Amino acid sequence: MSETKVSTPAAVKGAVDYSTPAIIFDRVTVTYGRGKNATHALVDFNLKVGQGETVALLGPSGSGKSTALKALAGFARPTSGTVRLGDKDVTNLPPAKRGIGVVVQSYALFPHMRVSENVAFGLKAHKVPRADIAGRVAEALEMVGMSAYATRLPRELSGGQQQRVAIARALAIRPKVLLLDEPLAAQDAQLRISMVAELQQLRKALPDTAMLYVTHDQSEALALADRIVVMRDAKLVDVDTADNLWTRPPTSFTAAFLGGANLIPCTVGRVIGTSALVTVGDSTLPAEAPQPSVGKTDWSPGSSALLCVRPHALTVGPPTEAGALRARVTAAVWRGSSTRLTLAVAGLPDQLIEADVPGQAQFALENEVGVRFPAVAGVLVQVPA
Ligand SMILES: Nc1ncnc2c1ncn2[C@@H]1O[C@H](COP(=O)(O)OP(=O)(O)OP(=O)(O)O)[C@@H](O)[C@H]1O
Missing domain, CATH: 2.40.50.140 (Nucleic acid-binding proteins)
Incomplete structure (x- = not known):
């Protein structure tokens, strides 16, 4: 695990408003398969994320982090419970109708499309007027420092640059909620450190966007999150500010997982x-x-x-x-x-x-x-x- 040392979120963000949450998980359970083959990937998961807040889901492999993100994005259907964005119940809404930006570890860029076309893709899917698309693409690429690469193909970019494009594509739809699933896991240790710093800048630039950030790297969670959710065996173990979990861990699991x-x-x-x-x-x-x-x-x-x-x-x-x-x-x-x-x-x-x-x-x-x-x-x- 890398020992990234960057300024803490409190230094880059103001207080969070919990009165009107951007994201609500209400007793969400997700079970894959049936009967003998059933896997309870998420059990009775409750969480509220404030507008503009960044919450990291941290936990060992298989603890249900990605499943929570998938339930929110619409890629996994809860067996029970509800998922809300603001005051809207989106539990049964198709992913494309949720207006959520999603960034995954593998970039998922279209290899035959140029950078600008990749970023424009989501805008077309969201029926953004044709006249606005070029401006929105330029704005999103600017936010991730990739303006100079608009005409390149993904294979002409480094891994870190491809991930910046994937982030730009997610941001272009101006989402109120951005989900990041291990976005830096494919990068080498040195690049991860600089990209954590870039993500901090991005958070500053998007003060109203709620972010849910899945990682198993505690240093990323500590550096980026207002609050950390620690997960184990499909359940939420602890949730609090990074500082509280670090200085006064409520459970031995969190004490050991967060900082050994x-x-x-x-x-x-x-x-x-x-x-x-x-x-x-x-x-x-x-x-x-x-x-x-x-x-x-x-x-x-x-x-x-x-x-x-x-x-x-x-x-x-x-x-x-x-x-x-x-x-x-x-x-x-x-x-x-x-x-x-x-x-x-x-x-x-x-x-x-x-x-x-x-x-x-x-x-x-x-x-x-x-x-x-x-x-x-x-x-x-x-x-x-
Ligand atoms: N499509 C699926 N079908 C069946 N089981 C699944 C499916 N997706 C995930 N699982 C199982 O659900 C559990 C939770 O998986 P999940 O991907 O949410 O964990 P995670 O905490 O994100 O793990 P990692 O850090 O390894 O990505 C695991 O036991 C996994 O094997």
Whole structure:
């Protein structure tokens, strides 16, 4: 997974209005096939996306992300539930009548048509007056920086350029809703980084367009989305702002999927407000005990919990350092700007933790080290049922 670092959505967008959602999924279930061969691809899926909001659907392969997009675009028919665009129920409307822009990983450009013809295609299908088409094509190509390539054929373009054309084609119909299904998955890591930055610019240029963005790359979701929906096994696991999901993951699945957090078994001690003392191995550490979400049990003294701490928040030094947990290095992988250490911590049998240390760290395997937690060691997450 790439570690794209670009400015966060809050920096590029203002507040989102949820009072009149652009997209509503209301208890949408999609089942492919029947009987023994039935696959429940989406189960009881609820989501509202505000006008101008970008929501990323993030989850492992097969978790139902694309199916949610297909249900909205009209390419998969819900078995039950409704899909609305604004105040209009579109559950049974054909895809072409929904006015949604769709961009998929494979570009889906017509190989025999020039760039401008590809972009014009959707406009003709939407019965845009002939006199307006050239202007709308030029406007869409301008938005994605492809004006100079209007007369080329798709095969004369790079993958990134083809994807820009596919985005222009989706934008040309001036959709209120834009769906992007893994739009950068076919690009190499370097190009993905620059295209994430371009998509951020596009979001700024389209303040009223709601976007639903499917990805399994957490860095794209963090960089682009106002909110992230985490999916697993056809269901929505968590939904919140990227910042909240990252800093206070409501479930261990989200904690692990979004940023690969360490989830260290601990015992809850004293709790005052949102501060707790927890026991990890032989050490007592201060931790954040976030308000549990509705329906979840409180943090009670003596109960088991998981301490969520990101690998980069840990520091590793000599084993004799005061306040450090003693550990043994079991793996060290240099990643360029940092080294990922895997550590077996004394007093935590069967639990390996990961720590990122700057640069090409000189830790030999089996070295004894001391692991230090930050002043607030981490945030508590419920043990999964
Ligand atoms: N047309 C289909 N017929 C039968 N099963 C399908 C069909 N499309 C998807 N599925 C199944 O539905 C489930 C959800 O698939 P979906 O494509 O929505 O997942 P995804 O989260 O988008 O995965 P990926 O990240 O791999 O694209 C999977 O088990 C998949 O095999």
